[in-house]
Amino acid sequence: MSESVDLKQHGDSVYVYEAPVRIWHWINALAILVLCITGYFIGSPLPTLSGEASDHYVMGYIRFAHFAAGYILAVGILGRLYWAFAGNEHAKELFFPSFSKKALLGAWHEILWYSFLVKEPKKCVGHNPLATYAMFFMFVLGAFFMIVTGFALYGEGTGMGSWQFELFSAWVIPLFGQSQDVHTFHHLGMWLIIFFVMAHVYVAIREDFMSRQSMVSTMISGWRMFKDNRP
Amino acid sequence: MAKIETFYEVMRKQGITRRSFLKYCSLTAASLGLSPAFAPKIAHAMETKPRLPVLWLHGLECTCCSESFIRSAHPLAKDVILSMISLDYDDLIMAAAGERAEAIIDETIEKYDGEFLLAIEGNAPLNQDGMSMIVAGKPFSEQLNHVAKHCKAIISWGSCASWGCVQAAAPNPTRAVPTHKHPGLPNKPIIKVPGCPPIAEVMTAVIAYMVTFDRIPSLDRQGRPKMFYSQRIHDKCYRRPHFDAGQFVEEFDDEYARKGYCLYKVGCKGPTTYNACSTIRWNEGTSFPIQAGHGCIGCSEDGFWDKGSFYDRLSGIHQFGIEENADQVGGTAAAIVGGAVAIHAAASAIKIATSKTDQGDK
Ligand code: HEM
Ligand code: HEM
Numbered sequence: 185m186s187e188s189v190d191l192k193q194h195g196d197s198v199y200v201y202e203a204p205v206r207i208w209h210w211i212n213a214l215a216i217l218v219l220c221i222t223g224y225f226i227g228s229p230l231p232t233l234s235g236e237a238s239d240h241y242v243m244g245y246i247r248f249a250h251f252a253a254g255y256i257l258a259v260g261i262l263g264r265l266y267w268a269f270a271g272n273e274h275a276k277e278l279f280f281p282s283f284s285k286k287a288l289l290g291a292w293h294e295i296l297w298y299s300f301l302v303k304e305p306k307k308c309v310g311h312n313p314l315a316t317y318a319m320f321f322m323f324v325l326g327a328f329f330m331i332v333t334g335f336a337l338y339g340e341g342t343g344m345g346s347w348q349f350e351l352f353s354a355w356v357i358p359l360f361g362q363s364q365d366v367h368t369f370h371h372l373g374m375w376l377i378i379f380f381v382m383a384h385v386y387v388a389i390r391e392d393f394m395s396r397q398s399m400v401s402t403m404i405s406g407w408r409m410f411k412d413n414r415p
Numbered sequence: 416m417a418k419i420e421t422f423y424e425v426m427r428k429q430g431i432t433r434r435s436f437l438k439y440c441s442l443t444a445a446s447l448g449l450s451p452a453f454a455p456k457i458a459h460a461m462e463t464k465p466r467l468p469v470l471w472l473h474g475l476e477c478t479c480c481s482e483s484f485i486r487s488a489h490p491l492a493k494d495v496i497l498s499m500i501s502l503d504y505d506d507l508i509m510a511a512a513g514e515r516a517e518a519i520i521d522e523t524i525e526k527y528d529g530e531f532l533l534a535i536e537g538n539a540p541l542n543q544d545g546m547s548m549i550v551a552g553k554p555f556s557e558q559l560n561h562v563a564k565h566c567k568a569i570i571s572w573g574s575c576a577s578w579g580c581v582q583a584a585a586p587n588p589t590r591a592v593p594t595h596k597h598p599g600l601p602n603k604p605i606i607k608v609p610g611c612p613p614i615a616e617v618m619t620a621v622i623a624y625m626v627t628f629d630r631i632p633s634l635d636r637q638g639r640p641k642m643f644y645s646q647r648i649h650d651k652c653y654r655r656p657h658f659d660a661g662q663f664v665e666e667f668d669d670e671y672a673r674k675g676y677c678l679y680k681v682g683c684k685g686p687t688t689y690n691a692c693s694t695i696r697w698n699e700g701t702s703f704p705i706q707a708g709h710g711c712i713g714c715s716e717d718g719f720w721d722k723g724s725f726y727d728r729l730s731g732i733h734q735f736g737i738e739e740n741a742d743q744v745g746g747t748a749a750a751i752v753g754g755a756v757a758i759h760a761a762a763s764a765i766k767i768a769t770s771k772t773d774q775g776d777k
């Protein structure tokens with residue numbers, strides 16, 4: 185994370201996020217956006233339309249968009265997991281956050297920085313340690329939970345014998361006791377993901393202004409630039 | 416095993432014609448989802464197989480399962496079923512009473528050890544040494560284990576025997592437990608037929624299947640016969656086109672309710688309930704709750720009595736003292752996170768501004 189930090193000079197650039205990571209990030213963000221909006225409207229549908237039932241297919245389209253985005257999320261995360269092994273050292277940070285003493289101290293320093301208690305953040309080539317924890321515990325585990333419960337609900341529709349049912353519904357539904365609680369927790373999981381996104385987007389933009397390195401542009405170009413010469 | 420009459424013999428004695436008998440066999444084949452080719456097989460089984468002895472025990476319950484059972488749709492079905500099995504003991508409908516009745520249990524155990532079927536309606540309370548449910552001077556819990564030890568298989572009728580139901584509702588003062596969680600119960604196959612009550616045709620068909628094929632029907636992970644519990648009410652609901660179209664009853668007395676739109680928004684639990692109501696329906700196929708304009712309350716699902724309102728699709732969340740739903744909890748927390756972000760952003764802006772003046776000073 186910060187082994188080589190001290191060497192980074194003002195104007196120095198490091199290639200951090202390879203193309204697959206960046207493409208995945210934005211496709212994933214889009215999928216999550218679609219999932220949250222359509223998921224919310226599955227839970228609390230839009231006002232009723234009058235006319236014949238055969239004239240409309242609103243819930244059908246909303247649910248289709250949800251399931252399509254759900255597949256994109258799931259396949260994307262599998263691909264990203266593959267890249268954690270195939271890609272550079274920073275590609276691992278998302279799935280395997282470090283809990284070394286140095287990382288923990290780094291996370292503590294970030295907390296102090298966000299609490300306005302230290303004047304400056306540290307430089308980080310990859311993610312800062314606190315970010316890796318938030319990404320792992322809220323996003324990776326959260327998305328994993330949403331995929332497992334989501335496919336369990338999906339399998340109920342495709343029915344016994346379908347792979348979705350046999351792989352997911354068959355054990356997830358009995359685990360929760362019945363389908364209603366799976367719906368309830370899948371629904372609550374959406375809020376967890378929303379909290380992550382709120383904090384994540386805010387922090388990404390804030391750090392763009394206030395940290396000592398580039399942020400949003402890094403996720404677009406892949407290059408991390410440092411703003412000063414101090415270690 | 417002692418010689419008992421076959422079902423067919425009993426039926427002929429009751430004056431039922433061979434023609435009606437064969438009709439019933441095709442009907443049963445159809446209700447089990449089997450091809451017509453199976454009808455002769457069923458007929459053959461009934462002509463040759465001895466009747467299946469059944470002991471039907473009643474624990475803590477409301478007798479709604481029995482009420483449902485004796486109202487099976489096809490008028491023949493209930494006669495047929497009642498003669499297909501030899502219902503040796505059922506304290507609700509048997510003529511014998513007192514010691515005479517209780518003696519039948521031991522007689523059956525002696526004669527058909529390991530051969531008879533144990534049907535349980537209701538469940539056993541464990542607290543106060545089981546004193547909340549006494550049969551013949553002893554806790555029901557003891558009777559249950561005693562009979563279960565000698566039976567071939569157990570049918571858990573209804574949500575009480577399958578899941579616990581209202582008498583097990585929190586805080587469950589008598590500690591009523593469903594059959595499969597009853598302590599000391601010998602390891603016997605358990606067939607759960609949940610519902611409050613289960614549909615009559617489902618009950619009779621489950622028995623017909625076991626008599627005909629001499630084996631228990633194939634069960635899902637939770638122990639329910641797949642042929643009746645593998646689909647949700649929502650999967651076969653006749654209001655489903657309105658669901659897909661986004662046409663909902665917004666309130667119970669609105670125009671859309673009169674038009675028969677989908678009841679999802681007024682809390683229909685059809686999407687999370689495994690049962691056959693939307694296909695077999697109730698009272699000789701007359702109707703079922705959704706057809707009458709009321710959402711499904713999920714009566715065949717585990718824990719349905721303890722999951723908050725019957726008019727909310729999602730479970731209530733009690734941890735906050737008052738009943739809340741997922742969106743209230745999530746929305747409140749999102750407002751807090753959003754507020755925190757706004758305040759933090761304002762503080763950050765001030766910090767940027769002040770540090771700029773700092774630098775200017777230097
Ligand atoms: C639904 C929305 C989003 C989700 C779920 C999400 C998720 C993530 C994840 C999982 C990572 C780690 C990437 C990795 O290591 O592979 C990440 C990084 C990043 N994201 Fe997002 N993101 C979202 C939206 C956004 C938006 C809208 C922005 C821009 C304002 C943004 C900016 C960034 C940046 C700058 C990083 C890199 C952070 C660093 O260098 O430490 N994200 N995001
Ligand atoms: C970040 C990821 C996701 C979010 C935020 C999300 C959100 C939601 C929400 C809020 C609901 C409504 C629950 C209710 O009130 O009953 C829902 C339902 C559902 N979701 Fe997701 N979901 C996500 C991922 C997935 C995935 C990966 C799948 C798998 C294909 C999936 C499949 C479903 C299904 C099948 C339903 C039930 C639809 C119905 O009842 O008609 N979801 N989702």
Ligand code: SF4
Pocket residue numbers: 648649650652653654655656658676677678679683684685686705710711
């Ligand atoms: S009324 Fe209930 S079961 Fe029928 S389509 Fe609507 S939600 Fe599904």
Ligand code: SF4
Pocket residue numbers: 610611648688690692703704705710711712713714715
């Ligand atoms: S519609 Fe639902 S609540 Fe009504 S009997 Fe069927 S499963 Fe039970």
